[in-house]
Amino acid sequence: MNFWETVTGSDLTREWKAFEARAEELPADYRAAWEQMKGHLFPYSGFTGRELMPILDSALGLLEEAATDGQSIHEVLGDDIAGFCTALAGGAGARDYRDRWREQLNRNVARKLSRLGG
Template sequence: MTGNDMTRQMKAFEQQVQTLPADYQDAWQLIQKTVWSRTDLTGRNLMPIFDGIVDLMTEAAADGLSVTEALGDDIAAFADNVAATSGAQNLQDRWRATLNRRVAKKLGRSL
């Protein structure tokens, strides 16, 4: 997947979200901010996460559910949990892993 592919995919997600009710569109903005904080250097790891969330939102809207019924009261926490469960690490997670590896190396242990 190239940068252009990612750009096209994000535009496709945006177009799909634009067909949803306004509360879903607002939630999408918050979801993007939250999930992008868990990117690797390229962001490619996030495309499947975004795809799943957009599909969930589309189905929930089609079923007539409000955004809070579909995603919960804390949308940022929902997005962060989905990203974390999918294995995407935030900067703090990466720093923690690096620190743990370095400490283990100094102590002569392996992780």
């Protein structure tokens, strides 16, 4: 990846289009699960979503492999897609973007308050 791709995010756009093309090849129930998985995983991404791409790639690969093997979506993901996605993102208690922003805001406020008080 070169500097221009990093700044513009064109590499992410290309990768995202490839994910969606792969997802179109899945059976309907797997495509529906993919849409749900994306929705549950996005809160764990950063500003650009760059760190989420390997997780999405692995999740889509799992769906592709399971569909090829003829497994049902329930066999693969179980009853709790949100829980499955939480585990993919780093387990229960994994920090999402709100947690990171809250921590950053708290640090900034504490820094400003320490300057005013000291």
